[in-house]
Amino acid sequence: MGEKNALTPRSGEKAGGIGILSTPGKCRSKEEKIFVTVRVRPMSSREIAQRDTADWECPDDHTVSYKQQPDRSPYPARYSFDRVFGPESSTKVVYEEGAKDVALSALSGINSTIFAYGQTSSGKTFTMRGVIENAIVDIYDAIEKNHQREYILKIAGLEIYNEVVRDLLNPDTGALRLLDDPERGTIVEKLTDTIVRDCKHLRQVLSICEAQRQVGETMLNDASSRSHQIIRLTVESIPRENGNGNGTVNSMVATLNFVDLAGSERASQTLSDGTRLKEGCHINRSLLTLSTVIRKLSNRTKSGHIPYRDSKLTRILQLSLGGNARTAIICTMSPARAHVEQSRNTLAFATRAKEVTNNAHVNLVVSDKDLVKQLQKEVARLEAELRIPEAALSSDALLHQKEQQIQKELIRQRDAAKTQLNEVLAKMGDEQRDPKELCTPTKKQLLVDELGCPSKAPFMLIQEIRKLEKLQDELGEDASRALEALQKEVECLRLAQVDMNQDAVQTITKLQEEIKNLHVQHRKDENEIEVQTSVSTDVSSPKLKTPTRRRKLLPSTMGSTTSSSRQLFANSPPCSPKTTRSALQENNENNPPRSSENTPPSGGHRRSNSVDIRKMQNMFKTAAEDNIKSIRAYVTELKERVAKLQYQKQLLVCQVLELESNNTGGENEYGEMTPSLHSPSGWRLQFEKQRMQIIELWDVCQVSIIHRTQFYLLFRGDPADAMYMEVEFRRLLWLQEQFAKNDQNQGPGVTDEDNISSYAASVKALRREREMLAKRMRRMPPEMKDELLVKWEIPLESKQRKLQLIEKLWTDARDMQHIQDSAEVVAMIVGFWEPGSASKEMFALNFAPPSSQKPFHFGWNSISTMLNL
Numbered sequence: 001m002g003e004k005n006a007l008t009p010r011s012g013e014k015a016g017g018i019g020i021l022s023t024p025g026k027c028r029s030k031e032e033k034i035f036v037t038v039r040v041r042p043m044s045s046r047e048i049a050q051r052d053t054a055d056w057e058c059p060d061d062h063t064v065s066y067k068q069q070p071d072r073s074p075y076p077a078r079y080s081f082d083r084v085f086g087p088e089s090s091t092k093v094v095y096e097e098g099a100k101d102v103a104l105s106a107l108s109g110i111n112s113t114i115f116a117y118g119q120t121s122s123g124k125t126f127t128m129r130g131v132i133e134n135a136i137v138d139i140y141d142a143i144e145k146n147h148q149r150e151y152i153l154k155i156a157g158l159e160i161y162n163e164v165v166r167d168l169l170n171p172d173t174g175a176l177r178l179l180d181d182p183e184r185g186t187i188v189e190k191l192t193d194t195i196v197r198d199c200k201h202l203r204q205v206l207s208i209c210e211a212q213r214q215v216g217e218t219m220l221n222d223a224s225s226r227s228h229q230i231i232r233l234t235v236e237s238i239p240r241e242n243g244n245g246n247g248t249v250n251s252m253v254a255t256l257n258f259v260d261l262a263g264s265e266r267a268s269q270t271l272s273d274g275t276r277l278k279e280g281c282h283i284n285r286s287l288l289t290l291s292t293v294i295r296k297l298s299n300r301t302k303s304g305h306i307p308y309r310d311s312k313l314t315r316i317l318q319l320s321l322g323g324n325a326r327t328a329i330i331c332t333m334s335p336a337r338a339h340v341e342q343s344r345n346t347l348a349f350a351t352r353a354k355e356v357t358n359n360a361h362v363n364l365v366v367s368d369k370d371l372v373k374q375l376q377k378e379v380a381r382l383e384a385e386l387r388i389p390e391a392a393l394s395s396d397a398l399l400h401q402k403e404q405q406i407q408k409e410l411i412r413q414r415d416a417a418k419t420q421l422n423e424v425l426a427k428m429g430d431e432q433r434d435p436k437e438l439c440t441p442t443k444k445q446l447l448v449d450e451l452g453c454p455s456k457a458p459f460m461l462i463q464e465i466r467k468l469e470k471l472q473d474e475l476g477e478d479a480s481r482a483l484e485a486l487q488k489e490v491e492c493l494r495l496a497q498v499d500m501n502q503d504a505v506q507t508i509t510k511l512q513e514e515i516k517n518l519h520v521q522h523r524k525d526e527n528e529i530e531v532q533t534s535v536s537t538d539v540s541s542p543k544l545k546t547p548t549r550r551r552k553l554l555p556s557t558m559g560s561t562t563s564s565s566r567q568l569f570a571n572s573p574p575c576s577p578k579t580t581r582s583a584l585q586e587n588n589e590n591n592p593p594r595s596s597e598n599t600p601p602s603g604g605h606r607r608s609n610s611v612d613i614r615k616m617q618n619m620f621k622t623a624a625e626d627n628i629k630s631i632r633a634y635v636t637e638l639k640e641r642v643a644k645l646q647y648q649k650q651l652l653v654c655q656v657l658e659l660e661s662n663n664t665g666g667e668n669e670y671g672e673m674t675p676s677l678h679s680p681s682g683w684r685l686q687f688e689k690q691r692m693q694i695i696e697l698w699d700v701c702q703v704s705i706i707h708r709t710q711f712y713l714l715f716r717g718d719p720a721d722a723m724y725m726e727v728e729f730r731r732l733l734w735l736q737e738q739f740a741k742n743d744q745n746q747g748p749g750v751t752d753e754d755n756i757s758s759y760a761a762s763v764k765a766l767r768r769e770r771e772m773l774a775k776r777m778r779r780m781p782p783e784m785k786d787e788l789l790v791k792w793e794i795p796l797e798s799k800q801r802k803l804q805l806i807e808k809l810w811t812d813a814r815d816m817q818h819i820q821d822s823a824e825v826v827a828m829i830v831g832f833w834e835p836g837s838a839s840k841e842m843f844a845l846n847f848a849p850p851s852s853q854k855p856f857h858f859g860w861n862s863i864s865t866m867l868n869l
């Protein structure tokens, strides 16, 4: 019991949070087993008179053993418990060593229960009376010694008689109802709680309870308790100093239950009938439920329903049985041989009870008054925060600061660009207006100085203009992006702070207005620049062409003029996925990144004058983070829509093909006559032939062998498959054509990575797929693996035997047995083949070259992934 003192709370411990302050709070809970002791009473005079013998003995403080144990008895001869008290043990010792620690926990805010269990006349009432008396003395003693806290004790008494709950302090109320409280568990409605004045008053109240309890005479006990009695002490305490210094008053509240159960009895032994028999039935039934609850709790590994609700006793004691309470059970037994069977039952119950774990914690409460005070403080604090714009609108202020920084930066860059442009235009204007002036020594010299070589001047000027144009474009894009992102951030903030005070709302509105103005101002400025650009472009007569390669690499919104990018942003609602971030993302995902490698160098201008996109992205990253999910969902949805459209398109292609074939009167594209598709034999022939062609084309185009397997196993000759066959055939022809074209065009500097539809890239992809399948073979059961190796004639001990096997698959397009076997092996490895599990509509009929498809997608579920869109 000593280690359980660890549960004693420190004084001034704080409750978890405002939400639970009005009800018992939860602090430092600890799992702890029920403390189980056994008390063997002396032989009663009745037992002695009947010449019964004492068959039980207590060899030590933890063991009780049966003296007359037969050799082959199914029962244990010895039982061990936390403490065993022999017939000579006094009740004081039983209390001190078996109940005191638990009883006094209530003073520390921990719920506690002590109950006596045993057969009738085994000494439960005798023991509990002593335990209660000793506990009262100790409780008052402890209260007197504790000068730091003030205690209030309340007492209530109830009995459960024939499954009816009665108030022992107010018997006239009749049957009491049990109610379920989410915080406190089961509560007894209208149970009288009497505030105890002092120890003497407590004893008086206890005696009233005792007097009210149902007692009757039975064959075994002259004063047998016919009901379960629960005496409930409620111990509340508050620190005398009234608070812990931080405004929270720590009240603790705990209940201490003393439970004196009615004893289990056998009608044969008690020779009861009539009323006693009925009582005995109720007693036994509720004790049986208690026993079941204990048994189930003791075997928690087999989680299951705990039937607390099957009896009033277990409902009321629910917290004490596996819940928020410390519990001690004192099992009483007679040593007499006549009761050996009942005693064994008691010991079995005690053994199970030892395994039940409770989870007690200190219960803290804050009175309503204190709670109101605390909430008032919190409200005042929040109000004060809202009144101070800096504090309440810190995020707003930060945003404003950012916006100002960006604005400054944009203005600075715009001015720099303008100045440069003006300078260049001035020089050019001078040149055009008065060519002679250029020949004047000063001006000519100036230009020569500036450009290095007079003969290169026009070319250099064009270069300068080109750089400026680029700069303007970039600036415009950057500004649009920045403003859009800013607007979005403000919008999101506004939405999030709808409930903010009026000040905040006004500030936001003002900020938005400012941004709007800035946007208008920016456009105005930009228009000016555009006008100047067109002037400069006109002036520089040779049309400046962006190199084709660059145009191809840059997405339209990045590579074209600012107006198109503005259009994109302008069309997007602020919080739709198509905001700045998504636009950037889409560009990044679908196009090569705009890195220094892909963007032609624009001198030092970009570095020095352009807005740092990376920096800006980082600035807005946080705000955009939340939007990413919706962007992804949006993109996925788009992909799926595209996939569906693609599929619809393919169906149309098939219909056209069908019409074509009808129009040509059964003549195929090779000028051969095809058998009628409407006759089964005709279709079969056509199918076999087309399948052969497809298999050969797969081989030629180095198509994924997983794809081949899927297709081969799915389309087995059903006439309804005609269009799928045709589409696959057309697709492969197209691929073959593409490969031929690409291989012709492929120059020495172009790698396979550049040219994803090259034959070489497909070969590489197929090799990777084979390697992956070889790795995947490891998951197969060894016997199955060996069987396959043998079948495919791979030596079992050879190196890389799995890869050897995979490399043999799908290699002979003309051998149908080989194809069939290959398909089976691939399907087995990938594990996707379950006949009937896949629909043909889900099949990937993609016109993308195989090398650009992701080869390792298993399963048939996602159209978008399968179509690789």
Ligand SMILES: Nc1ncnc2c1ncn2[C@@H]1O[C@H](COP(=O)(O)OP(=O)(O)OP(=O)(O)O)[C@@H](O)[C@H]1O
Binding pocket: 040, 041, 042, 044, 118, 119, 120, 121, 122, 123, 124, 125, 126, 127, 221, 223, 224, 225, 226, 261, 262, 263, 264, 332
């Ligand atoms: N440890 C003990 N030492 C001496 N006498 C005892 C002891 N335990 C019980 N007795 C006596 O045995 C008798 C039966 O005890 P008690 O009424 O407490 O049994 P019980 O288990 O409460 O029975 P029931 O379930 O029928 O109410 C009483 O006369 C009591 O005084």
